[in-house]
Amino acid sequence: QVQLQESGPGLVSPSETLSLTCTVSGGSINNYYWSWIRQPPGKGLEWIGYIYYRVHTSYSPSLKSRVTISADTSENQFSLKLISVTPADTAFYFCARARGGGIQDHWGQGTLVTVSS
Amino acid sequence: DIQMTQSPSSLSASVGDRVTITCQASQDIGNYLNWYQQRPGKAPKLLIYDASNLETGVPSRFSGSGSGTDFTFHITNLQPEDVATYYCQQYDNVPQATFGGGTKVEIK
Numbered sequence: 418q419v420q421l422q423e424s425g426p427g428l429v430s431p432s433e434t435l436s437l438t439c440t441v442s443g444g445s446i447n448n449y450y451w452s453w454i455r456q457p458p459g460k461g462l463e464w465i466g467y468i469y470y471r472v473h474t475s476y477s478p479s480l481k482s483r484v485t486i487s488a489d490t491s492e493n494q495f496s497l498k499l500i501s502v503t504p505a506d507t508a509f510y511f512c513a514r515a516r517g518g519g520i521q522d523h524w525g526q527g528t529l530v531t532v533s534s
Numbered sequence: 535d536i537q538m539t540q541s542p543s544s545l546s547a548s549v550g551d552r553v554t555i556t557c558q559a560s561q562d563i564g565n566y567l568n569w570y571q572q573r574p575g576k577a578p579k580l581l582i583y584d585a586s587n588l589e590t591g592v593p594s595r596f597s598g599s600g601s602g603t604d605f606t607f608h609i610t611n612l613q614p615e616d617v618a619t620y621y622c623q624q625y626d627n628v629p630q631a632t633f634g635g636g637t638k639v640e641i642k
Contacts, residue, residue, distance in 0.1 A: 462570075462578065462621055462633040478535075478630055511577055519625020520568055522589065524577035 419444040421512050421525035429506075429532050435499040439512030439525055446493055447471060450515040453486060453497045455508040456527075463508075467515060468495055502532045536560050540622055540634030548642045553609040555637045557600075557622035565601045566626040572636075573618045581620075582607065609639070617641055 425437035439451070453465040466476035468486045476484050480499070488495040499506060509529050513521040537560040547553050557567065569582040580589045582598035585605060595610045609616055622634040 461636050462572075462623075464623075464631040464633065513577075517583075517625075519566065519623070519631045520580065520583045521570070521578070521623075522580050522583075524579070527577050 419514055419523045421514065421523060423510060423512050423525045423528040425528065425530070427529060427531060429502055429530060430534055431503055431532055432501055435497070435502050435506060435510075435530055435532070437497045437510055437512075437528065437530070438494050439496070441493050441495070441514075444514070445490075446488055446495055447490060450518055451486075451488070451495045452513045452515045452521055454511045454513060454521070456511070457505075457508045458529075465497065467518075469518075504532050506530070507532045535630060536563065536624055536627055536632055538622055538624055538632050538634040540637055542637060543635060544638040544640070546640045546642050547612050549612055549614060551612045553612055553616075553639060555607040555620055555622075557605045557607070557634050559603045559605075559624055559626075562602050563624045563626035566624055567598075567600065567605050568623045568625070569596075569598050569607045570621045570623065571616075571618045572621065578621065612639075612641070614641055 420442045422440045429435045450467045450469040452467040468474045483500045485498045509527040511527045512525045514523040539558045565585040567585045570578040572578040581596050586598045597608045619636045619638045625631040
C-alpha cells in the first residue's frame with residue numbers, strides 16, 4: 418500500500434522560501450505522477466503542480482513563477498519549494514500520487530504551513 | 535482557465551436519503567472529471583474518476599455521471615460517515631487541474 422508523508426517547517430517568515438518534502442513508501446516515485454496540492458484553512462483545494470518520470474514538471478500558471486518541484490529517487494522523496502511567500506500562502510499542503518496525470522489516488526495527511534513574522 | 539462551478543455549496547439531508555451534487559465546467563472537458571470526499575481534518579479521498587468510474591474499495595452508494603460540461607455526483611442511502619465536503623476536479627488541461635468550490639454535506 419502506497420503511503421505518503423509530508424515534512425517541513427510549520428512556520429515560514431514572509432518573503433522567505435517554503436520548503437516541504439514528501440516521503441513515499443510502498444512504491445517507487447520512478448512511476449506515476451507526484452503532486453502538490455494546498456488548502457487554506459477553511460477554504461477549497463488548489464492544485465500546485467506535479468513531477469513525473471523524475472525530472473518532468475508542470476505547474477499551476479498562477480504559481481509557476483515561484484514554484485519548483487524536484488525528486489530524489491535515492492530517498493524516494495519529492496519536494497516543493499515556494500519562494501517569496503506571503504500570508505496568502507498559509508495553507509495545509511498535501512502531497513499526492515496521481516495516475517493518468519490528474520487522478521490523485523493516494524494522499525499524505527497534509528501539513529499546515531503558516532506564513533507569519 | 536477552466537472554471538468548475540459546483541452546487542450546492544452545502545446541503546443537509548437525512549440518513550437514507552439520496553443526495554445529488556452537480557459540477558459544471560466552463561468548457562468541454564470530456565470525461566476528465568474526478569470526485570473526492572474530504573472528512574473534517576483529513577486528506578481528500580478519491581471516490582470517482584473519469585466521471586463515472588468507482589475507485590476500488592469505495593462503497594457502491596457513491597456514483598457519478600456526465601460528460602462534456604455537466605456532471606453529477608450521487609450518494610444513495612446517505613450514511614452518518616458520509617458527513618464531509620465533496621469536491622469535483624477537472625484534469626483536462628493539466629497543468630491547470632482545477633477543483634470545484636466544494637459541497638459540505640451534513641446530516642439533519
